Amino acid sequence: MRWLKWLFHNPHETEEEDPFLRSITRLESLVSKLLSILMIGLxxxxxxxxxRFLLMDLLVEPTGFFSTTLIEIFGLFLNILIALEILENITAYLQKQVVQVELVIVTSLIAVARKIIIFDFEKLGGLDLIGLGAATLALSVSYWLVRRAKPSSQ
Structure with a gap:
């Protein structure tokens, strides 16, 4: 029962709030906690x-090397890194009740970098690469602006 109280508890709640807004805040907190638990499982x-993939690839391949290209393996690692960044976004939201734009931009940059790293030149065209470049430029400028707007005390 104690964990139910913890699950529904919102540390930022004040008694003077409107009951409807308090219930919305509790629901947001519950959903965020549920998302974080699901993300940890994922x-x-x-x-x-x-x-398992790496062990099977090493044990099945007679030469003792990977049959999969390193680019594909890096893509799998980056998937986990992106999931960790999303978990960090959820955790930051739970702690401060605010979406931290800088974390979202960094997560987006990692996702675009993953796409660039695993880019398949045989299946995708130059327009796709230009789009990824434009996304990288836009996210980089956004990150620079957000960092520049931050107070120097942080």
Whole structure:
């Protein structure tokens, strides 16, 4: 029962709030906690799957090397890194009740970098690469602006 109280508890709640707004805040907190628990499960499954994939690739291949290209393996690692960044976004939201723009931009940059790293030149065209470049430029400028707007005390 104690964990139910913890699950529904919102540390930022004040008694003077409107009951409707208080219930909305509690629901947001509950959903955020549920998302974080599900994300932890997803990350654990992805790490186990990656370990299984690497071991099977090493043991099955007669030469003792990977049959999969390193680019594909890096893509799997970056998937887990992106999931960790999303978990950090959810955790930051739970702590401060504010979406931290800088974390969202960094997560987006990692996702675009993953796409660039695993870019398949045989299946995708130059327009796709230009789009990824434009996204990278836009996210980089956004990150620079957000960092520049931050107070120097942080």
């Amino acid at each position: 990350i654990l499954v992805a790490v186990v799957d990656l370990a």
